[in-house]
Amino acid sequence: MTKHKPPGTPGPSLFLLSLGCSKNTVDSERILAHAEGCGIVLAETADEADIILINTCGFILDAKEESIDETLAAIDLKKSGAVREVYVMGCLVELYRSELAEELPEVDGFFGTRELQEVLAAIGARYREELAEERHLLTPKHYAWLKISEGCNRRCSFCSIPKIRGPYRSQPLEQLLREARALQVKGVRELNLIAQDISLYGYDLYGKSALNELVLRLSDMEFEWIRLLYAYPLNFPMEVVDTMRERENVCNYLDMPLQHINDRILRSMQRGVGRQETIRLVEGIRERNPGIRLRTTMIAGYPGETRAEFEELLEFVRETRFDRLGCFPYRHEEHAPAYALEDTVDDAEKEARVSELMELQEGISAENNRRYEGTVLKVVIDEAGEGTAFGRTQYDAPEVDNEVILDTAGMGVEAGEFVMAEIHDATAFELHGKIVGRPASGGGDQAH
Secondary structure (H helix, E strand, O other): OOOOOOOOOOOOEEEEEEOOOHHHHHHHHHHHHHHHHOOOEEOOOHHHOOEEEEEEOOOOHHHHHHHHHHHHHHHHHHHHOOOOEEEEEEHHHHHHHHHHHHHOOOOOEEEOOOOHHHHHHHOOOOOOHHHOOOOOOOOOOOEEEEEOEEOOOOOOOOOOHHHHHOOOEEOOHHHHHHHHHHHHHOOOOEEEEEOOOHHHOOHHHHOOOOHHHHHHHHHHOOOOEEEEOOOOOOOOOOHHHHHHHHOOOEEEEEEOOOEOOOHHHHHHHOOOOOHHHHHHHHHHHHHHOOOOEEEEEEEEOOOOOOHHHHHHHHHHHHHHOOOEEEEEEOOOOOOOHHHHOOOOOOHHHHHHHHHHHHHHHHHHHHHHHHOOOOOEEEEEEEEEOOOEEEEEOOOOOOOOOOEEEEEOOOOOOOOOOEEEEEEEEEOOOEEEEEEEEOOOOOOOOOOO
16 A cells, blocks of 8 residues: 655654675765755655665675565565655665666666765655764664774685775764764663774875774773774784774774684685794784783685695684684675685585584583682673663674673663673673672773
């Protein structure tokens, strides 16, 4: 049936579905802020909206399939008369714009990752300079992502991001500080710095690394926590590790995807670092900051990966004992350079290798977490229920890392609040404890 707008509604209503990574989330939040600033009503569900906008992901096969499925569902709503227009934007469009337009003529418009003004025009809004640093948060109000750069200059063989997002472009430092201040005004207490590669921040604008300066300036703004995600192992500015050690509100946490350890595979992946450089980097980080917790990501089943090369990766993980680790099976992506290689490892073997590596990591994580038993840690509450709260330590990024499950001990707590928690039990992916108080201003963990 055809939907009729309620009397007095100021403009069209928009439902934006944001898929994929946190970098996509930031793009979506900027669009929503502009839309709202131009009088567009933001709908809670797709069938309540006049317009559906889908911000797609195109990085791996599962994400592509999800983006297509959601687009087809939106088209069905349009056909039924429940919505008026459907637009599709983002990474998938960058890779398959012409194919999508041919296969899905019901979609009213397709837009890439660098067409903000065109997207706004299509939905009945316009770009306004005074809203440049504004965002309508899709995260819980106490934490947010700060995207410090766009694009990527690396040429990793398994990755299509340079084609999707273009060359590396740092966001000006002062602009980021203004955006961070705007987020702080909204109530954000935990700021997570993200980019495809934070290691190169500043080189294109200032001729040198500006990451540490940015972190120091943000730290001075007195956010409760500042976290760094997605560092490339080549050219990482080590002074940032010192800042983590010295500044109470800069989390002792670094997410640095390494992908593999075997020299031949790293060369084929075009990573720019080899086994020994990687080992020296990890050792150097831990020597400069013994309290740091490292997260990394590995790929299993890369073209040509032998059992012996995979065993080398297992041994590296066993010896290095990362605090957090994710592993993905290699997937042949037609827009990535490695697509030219023969995909020699069958899918079942890839999945078996992922499972073997993650089983190893589960044991390491369980042992690492047991060291927290009997300690008191600072925890941010993400969700509070009747007598139980769920949160994270400074060593846990939102959405991907460990959870702390707490007995509130009769204390009333809310999402976004920071508490001190005594840990009495630990598993591979959870800490269990009880709230024992609130931190003193600027206070950190009582045990590391």
